[in-house]
Amino acid sequence: MFKWLLENSLANRLLVLIAGAVLMGYGAFTLTRTPVDVFPDLNKPTVTIMTEAGGMAAEEVEQLITFPLETAMNGLPGVESIRSTSSAGLSFLYVTFNWDTEIFRARQLVSERLSAMEQGLPANITPRMGPISSIMGEIMQIAIPVDPQKISPMAVREYADWVLRPRLMTIPGVAQIIPIGGEVRQFQVQPSTARMSDLGISLDQLEAALRSFSANTSGGFLELNGREYLIRNLGRTSRLDDLRNLAIAAKNGQPILLRQIAEVTFAPAIKRGDAGYEGKPAVILGVQKQPTADTTKLTQSIEEAIVGLKASLPEGMEAPRVTFRQASFIEASISTLQGKLIGASVFVAAILFFFLGTVRPTIIALTAIPVSIFITALVFKYFGLSINTMTLGGLAIAIGGLVDDAVVDVENILRRLKEDRAKDANNRLPLLQLVAKASMEVRSAILYATVIIVLVFLPLFALPGLEGKLFVPLGIAFIVSTLASLLVSVTVTPVLSYYLLPRMKNLDHGDTKVLAWLKNRYKSGLQLVLDKPRAALASAGAAVVLAAVAVPFFPTTFLPPFNEGTLLVGLRLNPGVTLTESSALARQAEILVKQVPEVVHVGRRSGRAELDEHAEGVHVSELDVGIKPAGELTRSMDEVRADIRARLANLPASIEVGQPISHRIDHMLSGVRSQIAIKIFGEDLDVLRGQADALRSRLANIQGIADLQIEKQVLAPQIKVRVDYAAAAQYGLSGSQVLSTLQSLVEGERVTQIMEGGRRFALVVRLPESARSLEGLGQMLIETPSGRVPLSKIALIEDADGPNQISRDNGKRRIVISANASGRPLSEVIVDIRKVVSESRLPEGYFITLGGQFQAQEEASRLIALLSVISVVLMFVVLYSRYKSVVLSGLIMVNIPLALVGAVLGLWLSGQPLSVAALIGFITLAGISVRNGILKVSHYINLMRFEGEAFNTQLILRGSLERLSPVLMTALVTAFALAPLLFEAERPGTEVLHPVAVVIFSGLISSTLLDTFLTPAMFWLFGRKPAQALLQEKDAEAF
Secondary structure, three states, X not given: OHHHHHHHHHHOHHHHHHHHHHHHHXXXXXXXXXXXXXXXXXXXXXXXXXXXXXXXXXXXXXXXXHHHHHHHHOOOOOEEEEEEEXXXXXXXXXXXXXXXXXXXXXXXXXXXXXXXXXXXXXOOOOOEEOXXXXXXXXXXXXXXXXXXXXXXXXXXXXXXXXXXXXXXXXXXXXXXXXXXXXXXXXXXXXXXXXXXXXXXXOHHHHHHHHHOOOOOEEEEEEEEOXXXXXXXXXXXXXXXXXXXXXXXXXXXXXXXXXXXXEEEEEEEOOOOEEEEEOOEEEEEEEEEEOOOOOHHHHHHHHHHHHHHHHXXXXXXXXXXXXXXXXXXXXXXXXXXXXXXXXXXXXXXXXXXXXXXXXXXXXHHHHOHHHHHHHHHHHHHHHHOOOEXXXXXXXXXXXXXXXXXXXXXXXXXXHHHHHHHHHOOHHHOOOXXXXXXXXXXXXXXXHHHHHHHHHHHHHHHHHOOHHHHHXXXXXXXXXXXXXXXXXXXXXXHHHHHHHHHXXXXXXXXXXXXXXXXXXXXXXXXXXXXXXHOHHHHHHHHHHHHHHHHHXXXXXXXXXXXXXXXXXXXXXXXXXXXXXXXXXXXXXXXXXXXXXXXXXXXXXXXXXXXOOOOOOOOOOOEEEEEEEEOOHHHOOOOHHHHHHHHHHHHOOOOOEEEEEOHHHHHHHHHHHOOOOOEEEEEEOOOHHHHHHHHHHHHHHHOXXXXXXXXXXXXXXXXXXXXXXXXXXXXXXXXXXXXXHHHHHHHHHHOEEEEEEEEOOEEEEEEEOOOHHHHOHHHHHHOEEEEOOEEEEHHHOEEEEEEEEEOEEEEEOOEEEEEEEEEEOOXXXXXXXXXXXXXXXXXXXXXXXXXXXXXXXXXXXXXHHHHHHHHHHHHHHHHHHHHHHHXXXXXXXHHHOHHHHHHHHHHHHHHHHXXXXXXXXXXXXXXXXXXXXXXXXXHHHHHHHHXXXXXXXXXXXXXXXXXXXXXXXXXXXXXXXXXXXHHHHOOOOOOOOOOHHHHHHHHHHHHHHHHHHHHHHHHHHHHHHOHHHHHHHHOOOOOOOO
């Protein structure tokens, strides 16, 4: 096939060049329209079920809502885990499916179960599924600062809810906008049970009158004088005075108005969350995107919409500010990697020019880079892949390899042209025939080297879970671009060589001066090795053994830490604290964090927003901290984090410092937003808390453990109203009547909604705050058939406590101790934690599990080790099919352990731990390093076969010298193309690729240096028999 391709390309040279140009143009056009994101699609199919249950206590929520929902969801096909949190008035269920389940199918399955079980839940309680949103979560946060001197928090929240949110929700790609902060306006009716009793008004009468307030009705159609009229009965109003003067009933001909029995006001709804910006109160809107949306384009659309609304801002309102912008991280990552790609191309050009000594062959070889990249862009488009740090990383790693095939081809054509030019004019070959013959000589070596590199990458596609989602796009980018470069080397490269090389002036001169000097030195060095080959092999063997022994002693981690340019500071107080207290403390933290020199701005969110999918109480606050761009930082991110921790150390709260995307990945892996999650399972909440406290005090002694904290499952204060059934019965009341009256008046009941233009506001009946205290509740009057009685007569009202929230995993109650590793490798911290856990004694039926990043890393490492063995076997099979010899195949594969020496040394010198990224570097290295051996061994055999060389040191010296230039060129080009990734390891976009680059760069340098001497020595020692066996074959094709 490749012979046919080569011959046809040379026969239709102009067509090949035009086709190449068209492909490049179309690829460039496609590239500009490909979506850009920070990572590939990392969304594990998860369906969130939210259920709001008024003011139910955590125990009731668990028993009446969470447990029935969990039971219904168990047994769904593809469900991997069910996590739940039950807190006051809220139930959250996270149903996580296998990676290969389609999210729409998952939602359909959940929806069917929900509709089948509605009978099993309390009345008026409806579970709702959260929208499909991306794991990358909030791509933006928009703050509207509130200056109470100029505008009320209620007006700002109204603007956010009814102007800004609906405008942003219309933008394609937005999944949800979650506002928090300010005050939500309500029409509140606060009845006095004493005045209602005096005037003989029942709660039912009050609610009936309010239900029909501010409503329009229809009067049908009227035909008059040949025209049709629509009759509308208008009763809609939003004036407070109209509500105050609403007649509830009439007594002795006198109307009883609402204002006589109740306070009627505009009042803020009960707040469960608050927000701030730069130490001032604010309303913050969190923008969540749909999984497939292009983050950067969506961000631009949102910013344009915000600018468009600036002209019509209400008086006194400050313009919305962006406090968090994920697109900045993406833009920084992508521009960093684009810079690295350009830097790599410059390195490649410099090395090629250094070896080839002239511009024309350098240009021919470099053509492979843009053509291959643009072909890859077309494949991305076809498979629906986005441009992200991993796909660009695949190209960055491959960029040196892209020119390798073309380099080998150009170098061989150039060498044959020089040899041909040295002959007299009558014996010279026709140009077309010479180019075709020279290309065919190396075609086999190029093909097999490329196939092996691709084979090595195939096991990546078997990686499951997060690692698979992260690294498969890198594999696709690498494989596609490498195959594209193979195609270029048998089509475009020979055509360009035909046009550009024969007219070169220095064809009559030999090698460049540098190359001639290198060859002289190499020749004398190789002669020494061939004189004592066994000594050279023994010393190399010792180095390999040393490197292999060192590997288990490397610290391990899952992925290198990302530098997102934003920090997320979590503050947790003890539950039971009011939102006011929690916000005040978080405001102090805001001011302290703002003093850190690297911090640009700070946004704060306390508690939970109304639409949020996280069950956080009012005791939890999060600060979104914007950091200066990586180029302007004078300290490392670890130092900045340590500074923030130190400043907040004196606050009476547990502090956690992380980053938004890293947090979300942790949450997806273990359900906890930190690297390590230690879960204790059992039934009794008090026992769980006691065990967690004991375990935490033992874990605190471990060196390198940071942010160690127990999930805040503690007893929060409660007022318990316990109905006395006997006393209630004496007054002719059932327990349920008492409870429903209490729920309506104490918790508050939304009776109707009042329209004001397009805006809707709730009308709520609720006792005033003073009547909801211990004393106030006791004096509250309850209607009975025999008149009204105080609540204290039929119920016991006491001050008590109860759990603030109850968390469950797969049907069992649990408490979590979370921690991060700081200043010490994660793997070493885990070893110490496992030791402490194994020594812990637990009551009957209780058990401990460990989860988090390290678990994913251990599973990935085991799988990669297994897949590596399969890769090596496949590689051997391919080589054996070509050389029909175990010895020659093994001889070529010796390059892999030789590469290990440099890779281990590189990791040690750069202080990198052994991460999944480094392991993928090892896999890539194995494929690339084998290429050198193939080029040499194939050339030795071709010299014996076609040029009649005998098997002696002369053959090995000639073959090695002729192959020195292409071997050094391909290896150095691949290695130095990665040089830009070796620096600025903390820059956004290069964090994951830095270990890959370190491993490949250092491994290739060692493998090339050792291979240059050891492959000839091993061929000299072991290659005679297999080489002579190959000469007997009738097949006259080049190896």
